[in-house]
Amino acid sequence: MGEGVTDPATEAFVAHRNLLFTVAYEMLGSAADAEDVLQETWLRWVRVDLAQVRDQRAYLVRITTRQALNRLRTMRRRKEAYVGPWLPEPVLTTPDVAEDVELAESVSMALMLVLETLSPTERAVFVLREAFGLTYDEIADAVDKSPVTVRQIALRARRHVEARRRRTVVSASQTRAALESFQRAVETRDLQxxxxxxxxxxxxxxxxxxxxxxxxxxxxxxxxxxxxxFGGLGRLEDPLTGEVTVVNGHPALVVRLGGELDGIMAIRVENARITGIYYVRNPEKLTHVESETPLTLR
Structure with a gap:
């Protein structure tokens, strides 16, 4: 092909790549695994006869969903052997993610933790229906279930999630204010x-x-x-610092120990006070916090 010319399959995949990554990430809670799913999706997509594809976006989402479901079932076995609590892999997000309330909520650490309590199929159905607005027929094609069954799964998953998610909507400014108060108290050793x-x-x-x-x-x-x-801080030899940034569409702290990245701390806020603190220190989960990851629901 001539310079700057791409084939239709590549053009379609690139056009929908951010969407496909978001689908896989919300289903898996792992950016690294989502990248692997996109690679698997690409390998299958290039073998498809595009002349037979009526809706390329829907077809790509279907491939991605099926690959993510396979990966999710494997991950469940991996998590059973995981040392300590398992938290979703944080991603540094672009400003437009925080501005999109629906998108920011769908990738929030708090909601993704709730999604961990669903079965693989329930999680796929919930994500595709609630976050991406797919029809029951479209989801049925992606998860190999009948539309009637998908509707039942969606209702069950929604009830499960609603029973565990927070009821109040908190603005980014409220979360940032609580986070900055937390940071100030920790850095000055102000227990009260x-x-x-x-x-x-x-x-x-x-x-x-x-x-x-x-x-x-x-x-x-x-x-x-x-x-x-404060007990942990008292044992540190190097200075601990925090920098407020936007992770998973919400304000979070990039924590550095002696100038080196130590972890990402996300919070959940209700009534101006912190009700949840999620601190990811596993180095394998910190590979997507140095550069922004574009996410989209469309």
């Missing part, structure tokens, strides 16, 4: 300031993957979380 921004029922979940030190179980309660954080 920390307790003031933590809700009594706050839960801290840390993910070291057996590579970095992390609590092996979630820690609940403001005083316990405060003691854990």
């Amino acid at each position: 300031g920390l307790l003031d921004v933590l809700a009594p029922e706050v839960v801290l979940v840390s993910d070291g993957g057996g590579v970095k030190q992390a609590a092996l179980r979630p820690v609940a309660g403001a005083e316990k979380v405060g003691r854990l954080l």
Whole structure:
């Protein structure tokens, strides 16, 4: 082909790549695995007779969903052997993700943790229906179920998620304010300031993957979380610093220890206080926080 000329299959795949990555990422909670799914999707897509494809976007989403479902079932076995709590892999997101309330909510750390409690098929159906607005017929083609069955699965998954997701909508400015108060209290070793921004029922979940030190179980309660954080800070030899950025469409902290990336800390805020802290330290999950990852629902 001449310079600058691409074939129709490549053009279609590139045009929908960000969408396909978002589908795979929301289904898997892993950017690295989502990239692998896109590679598998591409290898199947180039073998397709495009003359027989009526809707290229729908066809690509169907391939991606099927590959992600296969990967998700494998990941469930991997997670069973995981050391400590498993958190979704954070991604540094572009400004437009934070501005799109629907997209930001669909990739939030809090919601993706709830999605972890669904079965693979329930998660696929919920993501495709609630986030991407696919019809029951389209989803049925992607998950190899009848439209009637998909409707039932969607209803069951929605009830499950709604029972576990927060009820109030919190603006980015409210989350940022709570995060900055948290950061200030930690950096100045102000225990009372920390307790003031933590809700009594706050839960801290840390993910070291057996590579970095992390609590092996979630820690609940403001005083316990405060003691854990300040006890750990007291043992550090290098300075710990945080920088507010946007991860998964929401304000989060990039934490550095002695100038080196140590982890990503995301939070959940309700009534101006922090009810959830998610700290990802596993180095294998920090590969998508140095450069922005474009996400889209369309």
